[in-house]
Amino acid sequence: MRRSRAYTTHGVLWSRPVGTVAVVVSGALAVIAACSKNEKNDGSDPQMAIRGSVEVTARLIEIAGLEDYNGSLPGTELGYDYAWVMKYRVLERHRGEVGQDEILVAHYRPYLPRSQSADPVTPGCEELGGTVESFLAGDVHRLALEVPYDEYSMATLINPYHDQTGDPIHWCVLANEVDR
Amino acid sequence: MLISWLLTLLALPAASGPATQPADRIDERQAELAREVRDKGWIVYSARSEEGDWDLFLCRPDGSDIRNITNTPDASEAAPRFNHDGTKLLYRGLGKDAVINHDKWGFQGRLMIADADGGNPRALGEEKEYPWATWSPDGKRLACMNLHGIEIVDIASGMVERKLDRHGIFQQLFWSPDGRWFVGVANHFGEMWTVVRMNVESAEVNAVNSFQNCTPDWLPDSRRVILSHRPKQEANNGYGWTQLYVADGDGRNLKLVYGEEGKHVYGGATSPDMKYVLFGASTEDGGGSEKEGAPLGLMRMRDAPTIIGESTELRERYPDAGDGPVLLLPAGWEPHWTYTDIFEEDRDE
Numbered sequence: 094m095r096r097s098r099a100y101t102t103h104g105v106l107w108s109r110p111v112g113t114v115a116v117v118v119s120g121a122l123a124v125i126a127a128c129s130k131n132e133k134n135d136g137s138d139p140q141m142a143i144r145g146s147v148e149v150t151a152r153l154i155e156i157a158g159l160e161d162y163n164g165s166l167p168g169t170e171l172g173y174d175y176a177w178v179m180k181y182r183v184l185e186r187h188r189g190e191v192g193q194d195e196i197l198v199a200h201y202r203p204y205l206p207r208s209q210s211a212d213p214v215t216p217g218c219e220e221l222g223g224t225v226e227s228f229l230a231g232d233v234h235r236l237a238l239e240v241p242y243d244e245y246s247m248a249t250l251i252n253p254y255h256d257q258t259g260d261p262i263h264w265c266v267l268a269n270e271v272d273r
Numbered sequence: 274m275l276i277s278w279l280l281t282l283l284a285l286p287a288a289s290g291p292a293t294q295p296a297d298r299i300d301e302r303q304a305e306l307a308r309e310v311r312d313k314g315w316i317v318y319s320a321r322s323e324e325g326d327w328d329l330f331l332c333r334p335d336g337s338d339i340r341n342i343t344n345t346p347d348a349s350e351a352a353p354r355f356n357h358d359g360t361k362l363l364y365r366g367l368g369k370d371a372v373i374n375h376d377k378w379g380f381q382g383r384l385m386i387a388d389a390d391g392g393n394p395r396a397l398g399e400e401k402e403y404p405w406a407t408w409s410p411d412g413k414r415l416a417c418m419n420l421h422g423i424e425i426v427d428i429a430s431g432m433v434e435r436k437l438d439r440h441g442i443f444q445q446l447f448w449s450p451d452g453r454w455f456v457g458v459a460n461h462f463g464e465m466w467t468v469v470r471m472n473v474e475s476a477e478v479n480a481v482n483s484f485q486n487c488t489p490d491w492l493p494d495s496r497r498v499i500l501s502h503r504p505k506q507e508a509n510n511g512y513g514w515t516q517l518y519v520a521d522g523d524g525r526n527l528k529l530v531y532g533e534e535g536k537h538v539y540g541g542a543t544s545p546d547m548k549y550v551l552f553g554a555s556t557e558d559g560g561g562s563e564k565e566g567a568p569l570g571l572m573r574m575r576d577a578p579t580i581i582g583e584s585t586e587l588r589e590r591y592p593d594a595g596d597g598p599v600l601l602l603p604a605g606w607e608p609h610w611t612y613t614d615i616f617e618e619d620r621d622e
Binding site: 158161172173174175214215216217242243244245246247248249250251252253255256 | 376
């Protein structure tokens with residue numbers, strides 16, 4: 094068997110193939126370490142990439158209509174399940190057509206974490222999810238959407254913008270937290 | 274004195290347990306109303322049985338002669354509707370322990386069709402199929418509503434004859450007796466819970482009433498809709514109380530039929546000749562299907578608007594309203610009325 098050529102670096106005896114692999118691996122580890130320190134959650138995940146026909150990163154700019162509910166989204170005390178229409182400003186478009194910079198998005202059972210919001214009874218609500226725990230104006234979310242609402246959901250809709258705009262209402266199927 | 278008797282009677286809490294006892298009548302006006310309606314056909318409704326499941330019951334309009342027509346301890350049945358000649362029933366068949374959702378019941382269970390006396394029940398399709406099924410005028414077809422639209426289905430063959438866009442209607446679809454219209458609850462024309470009318474031929478939609486409406490149904494003239502509506506009120510800590518109204522199908526002439534602060538009124542339906550009105554009145558919003566139902570009430574349409582109890586805010590809004598009489602019927606949910614002689618002994622009389 095032919096022996097590989099050897100060399101020394103800093104007094105360490107290396108063979109050429111072993112040394113090459115070591116340099117590559119150590120360099121890769123250094124890059125990974127550097128990235129980990131600055132990595133932010135952008136809300137992407139395998140499901141986000143395939144659910145819905147529209148995918149955006151957007152800032153929740155307004156949850157309107159809460160004045161009749163002591164300033165917060167009503168929960169089960171309403172006695173019925175509902176989707177609440179909220180207003181977002183689009184920051185990035187990832188998939189699909191989004192015509193406006195501000196969009197209306199309906200979230201089902203918004204008083205619950207997205208991971209608990211699915212409903213096996215109501216058509217269109219069976220497979221909802223995401224990492225968003227609660228809704229607060231100013232938060233940034235990555236959203237998988239369908240539009241228009243009526244074609245994708247039979248949930249009761251509470252729409253504070255009903256008399257203000259004819260813009261389409263997007264139905265949110267996944268909502269993930271985004272670090273900003 | 275008369276009003277205090279009514280207040281005493283109608284202040285009773287929603288009945289629990291099986292619907293086996295006729296209503297107590299302590300008021301001569303109620304007794305007169307009871308005599309007046311006694312032989313006017315049958316009312317069908319869902320109610321808890323002694324075993325705790327939901328069954329379908331028939332009773333005379335005065336609350337007497339109660340008959341359990343499904344009697345299925347291992348299953349539940351709810352939301353019965355007579356066809357237009359009163360010979361058949363459709364309803365939802367559910368598991369024994371199913372919790373009937375007062376909004377989403379049309380998505381639950383299997384569609385069942387039976388004779389008007391509950392005989393010969395048969396299931397159409399599987400769980401969740403034929404959602405929100407409503408009779409055609411001739412009883413040979415159903416209109417059903419799912420995520421993708423409204424489908425008109427031939428019962429005998431199961432074939433879909435026609436599909437329509439549902440235009441935002443998402444619950445409680447009902448077909449008018451003349452076949453020309455649908456009524457339902459929609460996510461349009463308002464902030465929430467709008468009752469709309471749709472032309473079956475053109476699919477054009479108009480609002481009947483916006484904001485917090487539910488349980489719409491057709492009056493037999495196919496021109497007017499009975500519905501529950503909760504307008505903005507100060508009462509009940511600003512939440513308000515749900516009342517019963519009638520409006521024209523084009524949305525005009527909204528008129529109060531029945532209201533009572535302290536009760537939420539749902540499930541309105543009329544007698545086939547539109548002379549009488551049925552409803553459920555519950556202390557909790559929603560109609561009571563998740564629990565025991567609610568006491569059912571019956572009044573004359575000509576006594577509308579009727580307001581019961583102090584109902585201060587409501588009386589200010591309707592100062593000319595009367596005070597009934599209202600006949601208290603067994604606790605139940607989603608009543609419906611036919612004048613058809615369902616049983617042999619009716620026809621022999």
